[in-house]
Amino acid sequence: MVLYVGGTQLSGGISHAQMWNMNTAFEGGAAPIASNWSATWNSDVGDVSSLGSNSVTESSGIFTFGATGIWDVRFTMQTSDNSGADLDCFAQIHRTLDNSSYTAMARSGCGLTVANQYLTTTAHCLLDITDTSNQKVRFHAAGLSSADCYGHNDYIHTYAIFIKLGDT
């Protein structure tokens, strides 16, 4: 597969990739999801959760890229609702360019209408990271109200994947 950004062909193979798992469930929203991210989990028995050293690091729900480049960022959220209330839930990717103010740049929604129904939704974007000190992302679980955001340390339910596709 050949990828182009702004008419320029991306070069090289994948040098950096990282998966982060949310290890603990909660009820209601989190904007951003500020805690309980893990780079390893119980069912990880030597599988690759990271390609490249310190590919993407996390602190208080803020994710810092380990290298400049074109990054594929995906945030998947699994929700369920105990009450059967009619809820519109959104997985959102928020980005900062100045390591301070964040704006939403991708979101994916799901409608919960039935009690004990599991739904999964993924927000997805490509980012041109030119400054790893100031360009970062965080993730929001929005609109959950009475719904649960499902996290687990044995299985991967709500998670983020970062893949560097090539140079900036």
Next chain:
Amino acid sequence: MKNFNERPTHIEQALMRMHKGQWFTWTDPSNKIYANVRLTEKMGVDGELIDNPTTELPTEKEVNDTLKQLQDDWDSKNT
């Protein structure tokens, strides 16, 4: 912890019903026992990180009582 649609059996299922949002965390997420429960310092609300409004951990009895209540509720609906 089992599937959330099954009968509650784990204290995490009780903890998440006691307050909204990410108010608790674990010192060791691979060993989710009461002794490893801690309050988070910050929670994400409306795009801001705010101080956790929950300032005291529930006692182990309170957590177990909540789990028992969840189990009783589940039993009444499913048996």
